[in-house]
Amino acid sequence: MIDCRIMIAEQKEKAAQIITRDQFSEPISLIAGADVGFEQSGQVTRAAIAILAYPSLTLVEYKIARIKTTMPYIPGLLSFRELPALLAAWQSLILKPQLIMVDGHGISHPRRLGVASHFGLTIGLPTIGVAKKRLCGESLPVANEIASKQPLFDNDEQLGWVWRSKLRCNPLYISVGHKISLSTACMWVERCMRGYRLPEPTRWADAIASGRPLFLRWLAQKSE
DNA sequence: GCGACAG
DNA sequence: ATCTTGTCGC
Numbered sequence: 465m466i467d468c469r470i471m472i473a474e475q476k477e478k479a480a481q482i483i484t485r486d487q488f489s490e491p492i493s494l495i496a497g498a499d500v501g502f503e504q505s506g507q508v509t510r511a512a513i514a515i516l517a518y519p520s521l522t523l524v525e526y527k528i529a530r531i532k533t534t535m536p537y538i539p540g541l542l543s544f545r546e547l548p549a550l551l552a553a554w555q556s557l558i559l560k561p562q563l564i565m566v567d568g569h570g571i572s573h574p575r576r577l578g579v580a581s582h583f584g585l586t587i588g589l590p591t592i593g594v595a596k597k598r599l600c601g602e603s604l605p606v607a608n609e610i611a612s613k614q615p616l617f618d619n620d621e622q623l624g625w626v627w628r629s630k631l632r633c634n635p636l637y638i639s640v641g642h643k644i645s646l647s648t649a650c651m652w653v654e655r656c657m658r659g660y661r662l663p664e665p666t667r668w669a670d671a672i673a674s675g676r677p678l679f680l681r682w683l684a685q686k687s688e
Numbered sequence: 689g690c691g692a693c694a695g
Numbered sequence: 696a697t698c699t700t701g702t703c704g705c
Binding site: 694695 | 696697
């Protein structure tokens with residue numbers, strides 16, 4: 465069995481180190497997206513990091529890491545399952561981005577250390593949490609208009625924004641990962657939208673990690 | 689005790 | 696997260 469108490473203690477300790485101020489300077493030329501998928505058996509964790517040029521948002525580099533799965537999925541402890549593969553992918557990159565968007569929550573987490581924050585703290589770079597589902601906190605319904613948003617609250621503490629990125633799609637949960645403020649995080653997510661539910665960095669990372677048509681077409685076209 | 693629960 | 700067919704709507 466896994467002793468979650470140790471991980472929870474680690475999360476509480478690390479959460480205190482998360483920086484919620486902007487610690488990067490513009491202009492930014494490279495933005496990354498990070499996501500993790502699992503192969504059929506579930507025994508292999510596959511992380512992908514996509515590096516996009518900004519502002520063109522074209523894919524300029526990507527790396528995939530395949531690691532043996534060590535942890536089961538436990539809500540709230542996702543980073544312990546996904547971080548090893550993310551770090552492996554990170555280490556193999558040639559280009560280093562100034563900002564990273566991670567598929568998952570940042571500080572909108574029961575102990576304020578979701579995978580986006582954990583990853584950012586570990587590598588010491590600014591990260592943004594872009595999650596597709598709520599983990600904790602409460603919010604009012606978001607109006608069905610693009611860019612409508614509602615604050616995500618845990619009592620009096622705002623954990624992030626619930627943000628409608630696309631009509632008739634479930635909203636995104638945007639939160640501080642590390643070394644960035646919430647307002648700046650939202651600004652960068654908006655700047656990276658190209659008409660899909662997910663911002664481009666996360667959209668590409670997901671496509672690469674899961675071998676989706678978007679990425680397969682890109683590969684095919686590249687080899688022509 | 690029951691429901692909720694990122695990926 | 697992954698597997699998986701059809702179906703509805705823009």
